[in-house]
Amino acid sequence: MAHTNMIAAILVSGAEEEHFGAVARKNNNVPVWPTDPSCETRFSFDQDGNITGLDQAAKDTVGILKLDHRTLVGWRRAAIETFLSPDVIKTRNDVEELIRLIDQPVGGRLAEFCFVIKSVALAML
Structure with missing residues (x-):
């Protein structure tokens, strides 16, 4: 089973x-x-x-896991700002290339919040 959308759980x-x-x-x-x-x-x-849940089960999941917690929002924002910085993304082609590459492991590891970055990048098109 591929867990490409997971990051480590933190106590x-x-x-x-x-x-x-x-x-x-x-x-x-x-x-x-x-x-x-x-x-x-x-x-x-x-x-x-x-984060927004797009169906009732997803909304319930956001509430149960507190995926809208300010700490998680801040971590996601930092990842988005890093990958989608105007210094990095200058053209539509840059966005498309990021979308193509973001969920590909580098050295066996995915970028933190890669699925979040991809979601935001897709919305930019």
Whole structure:
């Protein structure tokens, strides 16, 4: 099974409002798992790193896992700004090339938030 849309889970400690991901999930069922083949198409992202569930199950997943937590939004925004910087992306061809390459492993690893970057890049076309 390919897990091209996954990043490492991070153990988050501290106050409950700082929890997201598996820690926030507790024992709740997650309707959309990262291993779901349709996972990447069930969410959209904007250039600021915000996430939107595109169907009810995806919206529920955002809520359960707190995928809209300010820390995750900030991490996504930083990745988007790095790859979609005006210093890097100057033409439509640059966007198309990024879309073609972003989800290809380099040295066996994917770029962090590659599926987010790809989603935002596709929206730019």
